[in-house]
Amino acid sequence: MFKNLKHKFQEIDKDLGIDPRSDKLYAVTALFDNPVKIVAAAEKVVSEGYTKFDVNTPYPIHGLSDTMKLKPTKLGSFVFVFGALGTLSALLMIGYMAGIDYKSIIGGKPFFALPPSLPITFELTVLFGGISTLGLMLFFFNKLPWINNPLMDTEYMKRVSTDRYGIMIQSDDEKFNINEVVKMFEGLGSVQISYVNYFETEEDKVKTPIFNGKFIALLISVFVIVSVVTYLSLNVMIYNVPFDWMWEQAKIKPQTSSTFFADGRGMRNPVPGTVARGHLPYLYKGMPDSSVKFTANPLPVTPEILEKGKSRFNTYCSPCHGYYGKGDSRLNGQFPNPPSLHSDKVRNWQDGNIFHVVMNGQNVMPSYAKQISSDDIWAIIHYIRALQRSQNAKDSDLEVK
Amino acid sequence: MDYQKKELPKKISTIGFALTIVGGLLIILSFIFHTERALYNYLIMFMFIASIGLGSLAFVAIEYMAGAIWSTPFRRIAEFLSAPIPLLLLLVIPIILGANTLYHWTNSNIAVNDPVLQGKSPYLNLNFFIIRIAIYIFIWILFYYLINRNSKLQDTNNDVKYTKNNIKLSVAFAPVFIITLTFAAIDLMMSLEPHWYSTIYGVYYFAGTLVAGIASFGLVTVFTLEGKFFDSRINNKHLHSVGILLFAFNIFWAYIAFSQYLLIWYANLPEENYWFLNRMNGSWVYLSLGMVFIHFIIPFLVLIPSYAKTNLRTLKVMSIWLLAAHYLDLYWLVMPTYDKSGIVFGWVELGFPVAAVGIIMLLFKLKSRNNNLMPVGDPKLEGGINLTLYPDLSID
Numbered sequence: 014m015f016k017n018l019k020h021k022f023q024e025i026d027k028d029l030g031i032d033p034r035s036d037k038l039y040a041v042t043a044l045f046d047n048p049v050k051i052v053a054a055a056e057k058v059v060s061e062g063y064t065k066f067d068v069n070t071p072y073p074i075h076g077l078s079d080t081m082k083l084k085p086t087k088l089g090s091f092v093f094v095f096g097a098l099g100t101l102s103a104l105l106m107i108g109y110m111a112g113i114d115y116k117s118i119i120g121g122k123p124f125f126a127l128p129p130s131l132p133i134t135f136e137l138t139v140l141f142g143g144i145s146t147l148g149l150m151l152f153f154f155n156k157l158p159w160i161n162n163p164l165m166d167t168e169y170m171k172r173v174s175t176d177r178y179g180i181m182i183q184s185d186d187e188k189f190n191i192n193e194v195v196k197m198f199e200g201l202g203s204v205q206i207s208y209v210n211y212f213e214t215e216e217d218k219v220k221t222p223i224f225n226g227k228f229i230a231l232l233i234s235v236f237v238i239v240s241v242v243t244y245l246s247l248n249v250m251i252y253n254v255p256f257d258w259m260w261e262q263a264k265i266k267p268q269t270s271s272t273f274f275a276d277g278r279g280m281r282n283p284v285p286g287t288v289a290r291g292h293l294p295y296l297y298k299g300m301p302d303s304s305v306k307f308t309a310n311p312l313p314v315t316p317e318i319l320e321k322g323k324s325r326f327n328t329y330c331s332p333c334h335g336y337y338g339k340g341d342s343r344l345n346g347q348f349p350n351p352p353s354l355h356s357d358k359v360r361n362w363q364d365g366n367i368f369h370v371v372m373n374g375q376n377v378m379p380s381y382a383k384q385i386s387s388d389d390i391w392a393i394i395h396y397i398r399a400l401q402r403s404q405n406a407k408d409s410d411l412e413v414k
Numbered sequence: 415m416d417y418q419k420k421e422l423p424k425k426i427s428t429i430g431f432a433l434t435i436v437g438g439l440l441i442i443l444s445f446i447f448h449t450e451r452a453l454y455n456y457l458i459m460f461m462f463i464a465s466i467g468l469g470s471l472a473f474v475a476i477e478y479m480a481g482a483i484w485s486t487p488f489r490r491i492a493e494f495l496s497a498p499i500p501l502l503l504l505l506v507i508p509i510i511l512g513a514n515t516l517y518h519w520t521n522s523n524i525a526v527n528d529p530v531l532q533g534k535s536p537y538l539n540l541n542f543f544i545i546r547i548a549i550y551i552f553i554w555i556l557f558y559y560l561i562n563r564n565s566k567l568q569d570t571n572n573d574v575k576y577t578k579n580n581i582k583l584s585v586a587f588a589p590v591f592i593i594t595l596t597f598a599a600i601d602l603m604m605s606l607e608p609h610w611y612s613t614i615y616g617v618y619y620f621a622g623t624l625v626a627g628i629a630s631f632g633l634v635t636v637f638t639l640e641g642k643f644f645d646s647r648i649n650n651k652h653l654h655s656v657g658i659l660l661f662a663f664n665i666f667w668a669y670i671a672f673s674q675y676l677l678i679w680y681a682n683l684p685e686e687n688y689w690f691l692n693r694m695n696g697s698w699v700y701l702s703l704g705m706v707f708i709h710f711i712i713p714f715l716v717l718i719p720s721y722a723k724t725n726l727r728t729l730k731v732m733s734i735w736l737l738a739a740h741y742l743d744l745y746w747l748v749m750p751t752y753d754k755s756g757i758v759f760g761w762v763e764l765g766f767p768v769a770a771v772g773i774i775m776l777l778f779k780l781k782s783r784n785n786n787l788m789p790v791g792d793p794k795l796e797g798g799i800n801l802t803l804y805p806d807l808s809i810d
Contacts, residue, residue: 075801076651085720089719089720120680120682121682122680122682126679128672128675128676128679128680129676129679129680131672131676132676
């Protein structure tokens with residue numbers, strides 16, 4: 014029967030793919046060239062009593078779904094319920110997390126407050142609504158498309174996606190009679206009528222793939238492989254050399270514990286006799302004046318060194334010796350006043366003697382070796398000399414040179 | 415097209431007059447017996463009328479800018495509803511005269527000792543205030559006049575240049591409108607509390623204006639449709655977008671309202687939060703919480719389903735509801751400044767909304783006398799009528 018019709022009407026729909034087609038007819042398709050005609054065609058098809066048909070247009074056309082008498086979907090009601098569930102979940106979640114489980118004081122606000130919960134609530138409403146839309150459409154309402162929909166790779170589908178409006182009636186419709194269908198399409202003003210055959214493939218491949226055994230096996234294996242690979246790479250591999258990015262190293266970091274040493278501490282005391290930088294021990298410590306070899310002041314006399322000496326003197330020496338070295342400091346007897354630094358004895362001392370007194374201490378004065386570095390003491394000594402000259406200036410010092 | 419210019423039913427002017435006279439009487443009595451309270455209510459009424467007029471003009475401008483086709487058959491409704499705009503020049507006078515009562519930054523005794531008001535005085539002084547209000551209203555009247563005139567001339571000339579000119583005017587109008595509306599809201603309403611400020615206040619009023627504009631447009635269009643004043647091919651499905659826009663802009667309003675509240679709540683700065691605390695004080699708290707339901711939750715739930723947007727009765731009811739909610743919103747913005755302790759409601763408050771509705775009805779009837787109810791010369795008109803659904807096979 015089909016062979017006769019092949020001659021009478023248009024050719025079998027040109028197959029754009031490489032999959033072979035069987036001889037079994039799937040549907041008769043008709044293309045129209047304006048939206049008015051397609052809506053009229055849909056109206057006619059519905060009124061003739063066909064139920065297994067579909068209309069394909071390149072863009073949504075107002076009123077087509079009403080004309081086709083498509084039942085309005087219940088998807089919206091379900092999504093609304095899920096969205097409301099999202100709202101409730103968000104409020105309960107935040108109420109538990111912030112109000113009961115982990116109460117933290119944020120700016121003095123109550124632990125659970127409605128205003129800051131609203132953005133998250135809004136988001137979860139939308140999220141639940143969106144995910145439920147996807148899930149409901151995939152599993153209940155729309156399901157996935159056929160793997161081998163006969164309309165794939167056809168000239169009809171190509172035109173319908175660009176510049177034509179198409180309608181197709183499936184051959185397994187109860188009222189299907191190929192002659193009547195073609196006559197009806199011609200009467201409606203179709204510009205091209207063609208046939209679409211099933212792919213030459215087994216019957217079961219045409220069924221809905223979502224519950225297909227191979228498809229589900231693929232999903233599960235992908236899930237398992239991705240999980241195992243993720244676990245191995247993120248939980249096992251990166252703790253081993255060389256993928257650990259040198260995070261775990263065999264060195265002992267400061268202030269960490271260590272099982273290597275008996276006392277459990279990572280840090281060791283310095284070797285006895287270790288000298289800290291800048292703290293060479295004073296060679297003549299504890300020795301009396303007379304046995305000391307006198308060293309010269311190693312620092313030159315410059316304004317900077319005198320300034321430094323002045324500031325150090327004011328800091329360390331002035332509490333007892335006073336700002337001018339006269340021994341009239343602000344302690345004023347609470348601590349014994351030292352003798353004046355401007356006495357002949359001190360003026361005749363060499364720099365090294367003063368250095369020795371500062372480093373060693375003398376009578377009531379303690380050693381300042383731990384407070385002042387050697388360099389600073391030499392600077393102080395230069396300053397003392399300047400002070401001494403200020404109190405015993407000669408007339409010739411005032412002469413302009 | 416079988417549109418014929420018919421006179422609108424007489425009862426519109428009858429009811430309009432009745433409402434205006436009754437409302438006007440109540441207003442006059444309010445001013446005599448409770449002047450200060452009447453002034454605050456008058457400000458609310460002024461902002462309400464302004465938001466309907468300006469919202470409608472904005473709607474017209476949006477149609478031109480977006481090239482929308484669905485709203486072309488109904489554009490005249492929005493144009494007639496923008497008729498109160500020139501009247502604003504007259505209506506603002508009592509506010510200017512009563513500025514000393516309404517705005518205490520006009521009071522120089524208070525302003526002198528207040529460092530904040532001193533700092534704001536280059537902006538918040540009566541002369542500059544009057545100049546600004548005048549500028550806003552003149553700008554609004556200018557665009558109202560130009561856009562509506564082009565639309566009316568197109569009825570007789572059928573020239574597409576009027577559409578092009580209106581598009582240019584609308585594009586110019588958009589930023590100007592937003593700026594003037596923002597500052598009008600700031601000057602007239604936000605400065606009632608000169609120590610407080612909210613940078614989103616202008617947007618808040620703008621959102622309310624859009625809701626009021628679309629709601630009033632929807633309401634009047636439904637009435638006109640039911641009275642069969644349009645072309646016979648127009649049915650409820652043409653108004654699908656009105657329901658959508660109403661729903662969308664109401665959500666936008668709620669979003670802005672919540673943004674304003676959340677930021678001030680979170681920072682909890684005393685110089686900002688007292689404004690909201692005043693509105694939680696005494697019986698105001700019932701209105702504040704009630705607004706959440708009245709202005710957002712109930713309209714949201716009612717307008718969500720898709721059938722709600724093509725159901726004329728739902729559209730009518732929700733439009734009236736949202737217009738009332740908008741008036742309530744303005745009341746909530748303004749009145750707590752008058753009385754911080756609780757809601758003031760009495761015969762004084764009734765006269766003002768009644769008069770507002772009456773004035774708008776009268777102006778609408780007046781405009782409809784001299785103008786077509788559909789823009790017969792508009793090139794997009796046929797497309798708008800034929801827009802949806804069952805296409806007319808006879809034009810093939």
